[in-house]
Amino acid sequence: MNKFTKKQAQVLRYILHNDFFVLGLHGAKRSGKTFVNNITFLNEIVRVREIADKLNVEEPMYILAGTSSTSINNNILQDLYNTFDIEPKYDKHGAFVLNGVKVIQVYTGSISGLKRARGFTAFGAYINEASLANETVFKEIISRCSGEGARIVWDSNPDNPNHWLKTDYIGKNTDGIIDFSFQLDDNTFLSKRYIESIKAATPNGKFYDRDILGLWTVAEGAIYTDYDAKIHEVDELPEMSRYFAGVDWGYDHYGSIVIVGEDNKGNQYLVDGIAEQYKEIDWWVDRANEFKNRYGNITFWADSARPEHVVRFQREKIKARNANKSIIAGIEHVAKAFKENKLYIKRGVIPRFFDEIYQYKWKPNSTKDEPLKEYDDVLDALRYALYSQWLTDQKGNQDIDKQLQTAKRLFR
DSSP: OOSSOHHHHHHHHHHHHOOOSEEEEEESTTSSHHHHHHHHHHHHHHHHHHHHHHHTOSSOEEEEEESSHHHHIIIIIHHHHHHHOOOOOOOTTSOEEETTEEEEEEEOSSGGGGGGGSSSOOSEEEESSGGGSOHHHHHHHHHHOOSTTOEEEEEEOOOOTTSHHHHHHSSOOBTTEEEEEEOGGGOTTSOHHHHHHHHHHSOTTHHHHHHTTOOOOOOOSBSOTTOOHHHHEESOOOOOSEEEEEEEOOSSSOEEEEEEEEOTTSOEEEEEEEEESSOOHHHHHHHHHHHHHHHOSOOEEEOTTOHHHHHHHHHTTOOEEEOOOOHHHHHHHHHHHHHTTOEEEETTSOHHHHHHTTTOBBOTTOSSOOBOSSSOHHHHHHHHHHHHHHHHHHHHHHHHHHHHHHHHHHTO
16 A cells, blocks of 8 residues: 555655755645655654764754644644654753754744744754745744755645745745645545545635645635525525624724524524614614624624724623634635535625625735725624634534543543
8 A cells, every 4th residue: 555645755756866955845735745744854854863973963953843832733743643653752942852853843923933943053944834934934944954964844835926935935946946736636545525525615716726726826806706696695594593693893984793593404694784884882782782682692703903892792781702803714714604505695684795795805916815905894794703603613512522532531
């Protein structure tokens, strides 16, 4: 049985038979990139030890980098433990020794990671989730790798084609800077059923191009490209098992409250709501109380940009909570719901929604993914409600799983 896919074997053969300074693997999620670099990391540790022996260096240093300690553990160290039973012993700084090489963990998610990358010479580095790294920290890591024969490997999912990682380190294939691109179909260990299911569930446009095809594409045009009025607008509503709400504050631009219902099959519906301009907080309190009287003491997931309004809702005994405002993750969650036909809109429910849904677009010519701050008021409230409630449900499920595992251990 083959241990590697054809693409993984191609990359590993290149690394084995060629020298390089920076080598990157980028492309679709679940395409096998990180596993290749985890194997490469172990091989590099052996190679660094051999170089150090020739140079009489007692304890050479190597950088293991990721956005945070959690991401390094989840993406790399846990996989090494599961596959090779490697369980490092950490010092008080989070460093560990592997095959006589001291591995220094560097966190790249913010500029604060710079202090961990300074002041020493490294014989190589492995940078996970490179597109999420702070550029200054990423380049400082490379500058640290001045030990003899030092090599840097990185992996990343695609981002905007104007991203510094794409412009500086992809497509060069010269002067020791090499890269390989992966698509989801390259992972032949995944079942055909799984691959087809993921493709069917991935929203069209940016998300499909990046997550499935592994392309560094511009997020341009309409955001919710899978929305179809013939499918997603309904006149009749089923019986709901619960309701919850989203709130986007506004004055000059539209403020909005949306009410989402969920049936016993997990389908969700925009069932009620309002969008208005030039209304004071007293007016919004009155509207929220009307919805509370109609739908019960439901949770209102509110924009935290106006904490005084959130507090006012709470003082009025309205169950307001700060929404999770992660823009891209939230948009992807809503887009996926439309793609899978899990989200429906009651026809005519909030007139402003139907103005926004086709005009909510990505910001053109931007160096990062961001929507235009136009036609987004009802859609922001809807995103706050759906994504925040989903995250809360996920956490609840994880807590239940932990309790079950604890019970199983106690009664074994």
